[in-house]
Amino acid sequence: xxxxxxxxxxxxxxxxxxxxxxxxxxxxxxxxxxxxxxxxxxxxxxxxxxxxxxxxxxxxxxxxxxxxxxxxxxxxxxxxxxxxxxxxxxxxxxxxxx
Numbered sequence: 695x696x697x698x699x700x701x702x703x704x705x706x707x708x709x710x711x712x713x714x715x716x717x718x719x720x721x722x723x724x725x726x727x728x729x730x731x732x733x734x735x736x737x738x739x740x741x742x743x744x745x746x747x748x749x750x751x752x753x754x755x756x757x758x759x760x761x762x763x764x765x766x767x768x769x770x771x772x773x774x775x776x777x778x779x780x781x782x783x784x785x786x787x788x789x790x791x792x
Contacts, residue, residue: 719735719736719774720736720772720773720774720791720792721733721734721735721736721747721772721773721774721775721791722734722735722736722738722770722771722772722773722791723767723768723769723770723771723773724746724769725769726764726767726769729750729751729752729764730748730749730750731748731749731750731751731767731785732746732747732748733746733747733748733749733773734746734747736772736791748783749775749777749783749784749785750783750784750785751764751784751785751788752784754778754786755784755785755786755787755788756786756787756788757787757788758788758789758790759789767788771790771791772790772791772792773788773789773790773791774788774789774790774791775787775788775789
């Protein structure tokens with residue numbers, strides 16, 4: 695019984711963390727440094743501080759429907775992205791977030 699409770703608690707905590715960090719959320723580009731993009735939440739409270747999400751793009755990343763299109767990304771753009779399968783933090787696609 696003890697192990698079942700532990701398993702349920704770990705499962706619930708894992709689900710909560712994964713849901714809270716959904717890539718379906720919209721993000722705003724805070725900074726771009728080479729192939730690294732730093733993202734913050736789209737909706738922000740000006741009095742709060744937020745941890746940035748760091749993602750990586752390469753020539754295979756499809757940005758706004760085109761490959762090798764990193765020049766299309768600008769600071770303050772609102773985007774949504776999908777990680778490349780089993781290669782996080784590499785991004786497979788970036789689309790407009792609004």
